[in-house]
Amino acid sequence: NATLKAELGNAAWKVLHTMMAKxxxxxxxxxxxxxxxxxxxxxxxxxxxxxxxxFQKILKKFxxxxxxRSTAAAxxxxxxNEVNKKLKKDLFDCSKIGDxxxxxx
Amino acid sequence: NATLKAELGNAAWKVLHTMMAKxxxxxxxxxxxxxxxxxxxxxxxxxxxxxxxxFQKILKKFxxxxxxRSTAAAxxxxxxNEVNKKLKKDLFDCSKIGDxxxxxx
Ligand SMILES: Cc1cc2nc3c(=O)[nH]c(=O)nc-3n(C[C@H](O)[C@H](O)[C@H](O)COP(=O)(O)OP(=O)(O)OC[C@H]3O[C@@H](n4cnc5c(N)ncnc54)[C@H](O)[C@@H]3O)c2cc1C
Ligand SMILES: Cc1cc2nc3c(=O)[nH]c(=O)nc-3n(C[C@H](O)[C@H](O)[C@H](O)COP(=O)(O)OP(=O)(O)OC[C@H]3O[C@@H](n4cnc5c(N)ncnc54)[C@H](O)[C@@H]3O)c2cc1C
Numbered sequence: 001n002a003t004l005k006a007e008l009g010n011a012a013w014k015v016l017h018t019m020m021a022k023x024x025x026x027x028x029x030x031x032x033x034x035x036x037x038x039x040x041x042x043x044x045x046x047x048x049x050x051x052x053x054x055f056q057k058i059l060k061k062f063x064x065x066x067x068x069r070s071t072a073a074a075x076x077x078x079x080x081n082e083v084n085k086k087l088k089k090d091l092f093d094c095s096k097i098g099d100x101x102x103x104x105x
Numbered sequence: 106n107a108t109l110k111a112e113l114g115n116a117a118w119k120v121l122h123t124m125m126a127k128x129x130x131x132x133x134x135x136x137x138x139x140x141x142x143x144x145x146x147x148x149x150x151x152x153x154x155x156x157x158x159x160f161q162k163i164l165k166k167f168x169x170x171x172x173x174r175s176t177a178a179a180x181x182x183x184x185x186n187e188v189n190k191k192l193k194k195d196l197f198d199c200s201k202i203g204d205x206x207x208x209x210x
Binding site: 007008011014018022044045048049051105 | 106109110112113115116117119120123124126127128139140142143146147149150151152153154155156207208209210
């Protein structure tokens with residue numbers, strides 16, 4: 001079902017980008033390790049099997065960047081664009097990611 | 106911003122419940138460890154700080170159940186209801202969780 005798959009993807013990207021937007025500017029080593037592990041586990045457990053396999057390949061090519069909020073946000077924007085490319089969607093201008101995912105929370 | 110916080114929660118629950126619905130019926134030990142770690146990291150990194158703190162307390166009381174798809178789905182339903190209780194929302198009848206989160210993917 002294409003609609004459910006798209007809704008799931010939409011929801012998952014929102015959570016991922018918002019997580020990056022709230023990641024510390026100056027993370028501890030533990031924070032960075034937590035985010036890196038989270039991303040790999042997310043890619044493993046993502047419920048759409050084909051998507052998960054494809055995304056795991058993207059992660060091999062572009063390993064998670066977790067040194068700060070801005071590098072993590074830029075990384076997530078980049079890998080989302082990699083998926084956009086595959087799906088022939090418009091690319092997002094990652095220089096504009098700034099407050100786009102501010103959840104005010 | 107209450108709307109953005111609610112939209113984020115909505116998205117996050119969709120991803121979490123759908124993940125449970127696709128978790129193997131008979132997971133390997135590695136699968137179960139992956140899901141357990143994922144849930145703890147999700148609770149740590151969830152972008153709404155108050156929600157994350159509250160959810161981490163719920164996890165202490167109700168540790169992730171990862172022995173099979175059905176126990177994982179029932180567990181997620183239960184902890185979502187714990188959040189619903191706190192927010193004075195209607196509880197979900199977890200005996201009806203069956204195909205509710207089938208993403209067809
Ligand atoms: C990890 C992962 C892998 C996926 N793999 C596949 C797959 O292999 N095949 C498949 O059919 N679907 C896949 N999906 C789903 C797909 O990416 C879309 O979510 C789905 O097609 C719905 O697309 P959408 O047009 O609503 O926008 P989405 O791609 O869901 O994006 C949601 C919103 O995010 C914003 N956005 C767009 N690009 C970016 C960016 N680069 N950075 C930040 N924000 C951005 C836009 O405002 C957009 O409306 C995957 C989803 C995830 C989370
Ligand atoms: C981990 C986590 C912790 C949160 N903590 C807080 C908090 O402390 N304070 C706060 O204000 N908000 C919190 N939220 C957000 C809150 O839970 C809701 O997501 C938000 O209020 C929007 O609610 P909603 O009415 O759209 O339904 P949601 O609770 O988002 O649920 C979405 C849909 O899931 C279904 N559903 C409902 N209950 C269950 C269940 N038990 N099992 C399966 N499916 C169900 C229903 O169809 C419902 O419409 C948290 C979210 C998450 C993911």
